[in-house]
Structures are given as structure tokens and as C-alpha cells.
Amino acid sequence: MLDPEQNSSFHDHYLDVPFDLSQVFFIGTANTKDTIPPPLLDRMETIEMSGYTTDEKFHIAQDHLWPRELEDHGLSQITIELSRDTLMAIIETYTREAGVRGLKRELSRIVRFAASRIARNPTEQIAITRADLASILGPPRFEYEELGVEGVPGIVTGLAWTPVGGEILFVEAAAIPGDGKVIVTGKLGDVMKESSQIAVALARSRLETLAKTVVYKDRDIHIHIPGGAVPKDGPSAGITMFAAVASMMLGIPINPKVAMTGEITLQGKCLPVGGIKEKLLAAARSGVREVLLPARNAKDLEEIPSDVLHSFDINLISNVDDLLRDVLGTPRPTLHQRADIDRITTPIPPSEPHLYRDGIR
Numbered sequence: 001m002l003d004p005e006q007n008s009s010f011h012d013h014y015l016d017v018p019f020d021l022s023q024v025f026f027i028g029t030a031n032t033k034d035t036i037p038p039p040l041l042d043r044m045e046t047i048e049m050s051g052y053t054t055d056e057k058f059h060i061a062q063d064h065l066w067p068r069e070l071e072d073h074g075l076s077q078i079t080i081e082l083s084r085d086t087l088m089a090i091i092e093t094y095t096r097e098a099g100v101r102g103l104k105r106e107l108s109r110i111v112r113f114a115a116s117r118i119a120r121n122p123t124e125q126i127a128i129t130r131a132d133l134a135s136i137l138g139p140p141r142f143e144y145e146e147l148g149v150e151g152v153p154g155i156v157t158g159l160a161w162t163p164v165g166g167e168i169l170f171v172e173a174a175a176i177p178g179d180g181k182v183i184v185t186g187k188l189g190d191v192m193k194e195s196s197q198i199a200v201a202l203a204r205s206r207l208e209t210l211a212k213t214v215v216y217k218d219r220d221i222h223i224h225i226p227g228g229a230v231p232k233d234g235p236s237a238g239i240t241m242f243a244a245v246a247s248m249m250l251g252i253p254i255n256p257k258v259a260m261t262g263e264i265t266l267q268g269k270c271l272p273v274g275g276i277k278e279k280l281l282a283a284a285r286s287g288v289r290e291v292l293l294p295a296r297n298a299k300d301l302e303e304i305p306s307d308v309l310h311s312f313d314i315n316l317i318s319n320v321d322d323l324l325r326d327v328l329g330t331p332r333p334t335l336h337q338r339a340d341i342d343r344i345t346t347p348i349p350p351s352e353p354h355l356y357r358d359g360i361r
Contacts, residue, residue, distance in 0.1 A: 051098025151253030161275025166282030178220030193230025
């Protein structure tokens, strides 16, 4: 049916009649490609579309969804006050989605609540506050992970992509008595488990000579990613798992406000990953102050909103040696991504001209 070489003579076996589908333009949508059969996906052109940002959802709700709900419920002539703080609370704690379908349902519930109060007292002035949401919508359904105040060796902040947007995640590493095995927990997929093996092998090859206080051939390394009920997969946590193991082996904490994402190889290279926009939005929302990205993801920064880019520093790393300079506490200049530039630049310190070429780190 979808093959342009054959669908001019498509035959419907249910109706037992032929159809010419050669002039039909098929459009399909899905939240994720993982569940689409490969033969079907191979016959389509894929157009990736990122979900709405929190700010975009706010303006869609304020300018379109809320007025429409008032009109649909016959309340367009009645002023019902819904403050920005209340609307943002609905978006962040009662919905978690790429679109706004769930947000529309929650606004509809609020309008019905207001309509019942107006029916009892037509002269009442209705103002919905954040404190009212629990009695109208029930207790908050979602909470975002919160960054720690102080760093702990072996715990590192990572960035993840999900079908409903970006999130921060925490990778924990610990050494326990054993015989050198790698234990991974947190409901991880096969790709993520392989990334953990690479992260441990790379950390052992690079760091065991420095971590003299622990003989790791007599220890098991346990890597855990909290949120065991949520499936997690993909290679983009490789650099985070390596950093967690390195931090644990060296006993040096990494600032929890430093988040990272990237795939790693056994040679220590940091490879590009997807979902950069969603991940950086999650970093900005969570109060992250520095983000480590693969250098080959620099091109993805062009589509990031300017207010997000101004909320933290961005370091582009090519291999784990760049990361180790941060883990070991060696001072290293950072790159700050401006919204209106076409390349990543930073001033050249007089004491370190050899680290730069044409002003680019």
C-alpha cells in the first residue's frame, strides 16, 4: 500500500476490489520510532519534531487553550483569573507530555470547577491560585529531580531524553567487596548496560594507577541509576557513568550542578548524541550551571532558545581526558554559548595561548 512502485495495483482482500493508491499521500505520526516495524519505517520519510518547551506551553495555554475552554463552557463573558504562577504549576506538576493534550484536560477541569461556583453564586469573582490546585486537580502527579547541594564522590548528574521531554538523572557508583564484576541496576536496556561496561573498562584502564587506595580487582563496581520503575536505554549516559566511576575511584566529588551527556568509546572518545534541545531545557529547568556536551554536538546549539543558553556555561569535550581535568579539579576555561553567535568562542587567557587556535577552544 505504501510502496510507490506497487500501490497503483493495490488489491483490498476484504472488499475484494482493486484500488489505485499511487496518487495518495500518506501521513503517519508516532511518539517514538522504536515501536514502528522496520519495513514500514523504511518506506517513509521521517521528520523529527521536538516537543513544546515549558514557555511555549504557557503561551499556548494562555493565548489559545484557556480562552477556548471559557468559550466552550459559556464563560467567555466572565472573568476568571488564572495567574502565570498557577498556570506554570499546572504545566510542571500536573502534566508531563510533549504536546498540550493533557494540559487542555486539566484546564477544562478548572473551568468546570469555576462554573459550579458561579452557578451557586453568580456575583462571585473567581481567582484560581496555586494553593487551589490540590483541591481541584488532586495532589501533584509529577515531580522533577532536584539537584543536591554538595557533591558526593561517585554521584554524577546526567541528562536524558524521553518521549515527553528532557530530564536530569543521577548516576551512582560504588565499590563493594567482590571479584571484579560490574553490577548495573535501574531497569536499563541492553545498550545502556553495554555503555556501563565500556565506562568501567575505560575508568580502570585510565585511573587504577591513580586510585592507589583501592585494589579494584578485589572489588565489584556497582552502578545504579535511580527510578527503577522507569525503563532507560541508549548510549548517551556513557560519559556520565564514566564520570561516576572515576569520581568514586579517585574520591573526588563532582559538583551536582554540572550535568553531562555523551557516548564514549574504549579509546576514550566522546561521540555525539541526540535530544540536545530537550536535555538542555531540562538542565535549565533544574538549575544546572554547567553542561558538558560532545564537541560534535556544537551544531545542535543553534536551535536552543537564547534564554536557555544564557542560564549556564557549556563545555564541549572531545574525549574523557577533557572530562578528567574537571574531575581531578584542574582549572580549565569554559565556553559560554551566546544566542547570536555562529561559533563557540571564549577570550584567550595570556597564560594559556597554546590551548587555543583562532580563539576557539
